[in-house]
Amino acid sequence: MRKFLDSRNGEATMAVRHSGGGSADRTLALLWRNHKPAQPSQQTKLGRRPTLDLDKVVDAGIALADSHGLAAASMSGVAKALGVGTMTLYTYVPSKEELLDLMVDQVLAERDLPAPGEPRPTGWRDQINLYSEQTRAMFHRHPWLASISTIRPPVGPGMLAAREYLLSACAVLGLSPRQTNTAALAITTYIDSAAGLEAESDQLERETGQSHDAWWTERWDLWETYFDQDRHPTMTAIWNAKGYGDGTREAADESYRFGLDRLLDGIESLKSRKP
Amino acid sequence: MRKFLDSRNGEATMAVRHSGGGSADRTLALLWRNHKPAQPSQQTKLGRRPTLDLDKVVDAGIALADSHGLAAASMSGVAKALGVGTMTLYTYVPSKEELLDLMVDQVLAERDLPAPGEPRPTGWRDQINLYSEQTRAMFHRHPWLASISTIRPPVGPGMLAAREYLLSACAVLGLSPRQTNTAALAITTYIDSAAGLEAESDQLERETGQSHDAWWTERWDLWETYFDQDRHPTMTAIWNAKGYGDGTREAADESYRFGLDRLLDGIESLKSRKP
DNA sequence: TGCTATTCTCGTAGGCTATACGAGAATAGC
DNA sequence: GCTATTCTCGTATAGCCTACGAGAATAGCA
DSSP states (O other), rough: OOOOOOOOOOOOOOOOOOSSSSSHHHHHHTTTTTTTHHHHHOOOOOOOOSSSSSHHHHHHHHHHHHHHGGGOOOOHHHHHHHHHHHGGGGOOOOOOHHHHHHHHHHHHTTTTOOOOOOOOOHHHHHHHHHHHHHHHHHHHOOOGGSSSOOOOOSSHHHHHHHHHHHHHHHTTTOOOOOHHHHHHHHHHHHHHHHHHHHHHHHOOOOOHOHHHHHHHHTTIIIIIIIGGGGGOOOHHHHHHOOOOOOOOOHHHHHHHHHHHHHHHHHHHHHHHHHO | OOOOOOOOOOOOOOTOOOOOOOOHHHHHHTTTTTTSSOSSSSOOOOOOOSOOOOOHHHHHHHHHHHHHOOOOOOOHHHHHHHTTOOGGGGTTOOOOHHHHHHHHHHHHHSSSOOOOOSOOOOHHHHHHHHHHHHHHHHHHHOOHHHHHOOOOOOOOHHHHHHHHHHHHHTTTTTOHHHHHHHHHHHHHHHHHHHHHHHHHHHHHHHHHOOHHHHHHTTHHHIIIIIOOOGOOHHHHHHHHHTOOOOOHHHHHHHHHHHHHHHHHHHHHHHHHHHH
C-alpha cells in the first residue's frame, strides 16, 4: 500500500500554493521530522530498503531551484537529478506542494539567528538589522523564494524560529503585545518584499545576461516615441536632475536601507511619543 | 506571413516573467496602442477581416484571471472565452508573456489618480493615502497581480501615470531629487507588498472556502505536538496576552495602516531633521 | 466574373507539467 | 523457499505554450 497519495488534483499552476488539501497533520510531521526525537520506532525492518530519504529529496529540490530556477525543480527534474524515476519521489513526499513547503521551511531555517538564551546584538536596531541582513542573504542564495506566496506559509521550525527572533527583538521596545506583533508584521512585510525584489533583480541580470541598463536601453523607443513630458513633469524633473540611481549595487543597497531605516524610525518614535 | 511569432520558447512557467525576449519595440507599440493618435493609416484594407481586436483579448484575459485565477487565463482558456481557436490569439499578441504585460498595464491604469494639472488632496499624507487606497482597491479587484513579478514591469501608460503621481506627491516634501525617488520607491515597495498580501489572503479565503481561523485550527497539532514554548517564549507571551489579532478585516486593515503610517512618519521626519 | 495578393483562422503535433494506477522488484523473517 | 511488506517506476491522462502550414475570407483589378 502506498503511503501518501490521496491528494486532490492540481490547480497548483502559476505559483499559487495553498498548502491546503491533504492532511495538515501529515505535512506537519514532515516539516518537524528532525525536531521530535523520532517516533517510538514503529518502523520495523520489513520490505524493500529505500534508496533515498526525505532530506535528499528536499536538498535536491533546493539545489535545482537555486541553480536553474524554480521551474527546474519539477518532479521529473528532481527525480532525474537523483537518478530515480519520477514516481519514486511520491514515496517520500505526498505531492509537489508539500515538497515546496519543505524546501521553503528548510531555507527559512538557514538564517543564523540567536535562539532565546543565546547572545545577541544589544540595541533594538542592531537586532532588527541582523534579521534584515540574514534574510537578505537568504533571498540572494535562493531567489526563487520571492516567487512563492507567503500567506499560509509552512509552519515548520524554520519559520517559527525566525518569527520568534523578530518578535523578541520588537518586544524590547516595550509596546503592547498587540502592537509588538503589528510592528513585527510591518517589518517582515518590508524586509521580505524588498529583499525578494533585490534578489529577483540580481538573478534576472545573471540569468538573462542583460543588465538593467541594457534593458532600459532596449526600451529607448519609449522616451523617443511615446513618453509625454507634459503628462510626466515630475519624472522628467527627476531625470534631468539625475535623481534616478545609477543602477549600481550600492544604489540598490542604499534604497533598501532607506526604506527600512525610515520604517524603524517611525516605529521607534512611538516609544518617545507616549512616555 | 504571420506578423509576430519569432519568440524563443518557454521557461515562462511558474510566475517568472522576463518580459524580455521578442522585440521590445513591438511590445511598446502594443502597450501604448491607445495613446499615440494612430499610426499614419498604413493599414490598407487587404485581406481577411479580423474577428477580434487586441482590447477584447486583453479584457478577456483580465476577466478570466479575476474570476478563476491567473491559471485560468491560459491561451486556450482566453480563446475559449472568446469563442475562437487557441492559435487565433497569436494574431493579436506575440506570446503569452506579452498578453500578461498588457493585462498588467491595463489594470495599473485603472487607478483613479489625478493627472498633473488636476485637483488633488492638499496634504502630503492625503496624497499618499489616495495612492494607497487606489492601489489596495486595485489589488482586491485583481488579486492575481500579487503573483506577478514587478521587476522589469511593462512600461506602459498605466505604470507611468501611477509613478508620476506618486513621485509628484513625494516631491512636495522638498527632499533632493534622489531622495524623492528613493522615498517613492520605499513607499511602493511597502504598499504593493502589503496590499498584494491582503488581496491574496482574501482571495484564498474566498476560493478555498476556508477561513484563516479554520486553517490554523487544522494545524492544531502544531501546538499540541511540536511547539516548544521554551524555544518560543515571546510568541507564547504574545499568545497568552491575546496579542495576535482576531483575524477580522478590521485587524488586517489596522495592520496595513500601521506599517504605512510608520513608514510615512519616518520619511516625514527627514524634513524637520534637516531644516 | 474570376484571379491574385494579402490577411486572418486554427488543427495538428511536440515537448513540457503533475500524478493516479498497477505491475514488478527487493527484503526480513519464518 | 515462501510470504508479507515496502519501495520502484512505466504508462496513461489531462493540461500547458507555441511552431508550422493548410485553408478561408477579403479587396482590388482584369
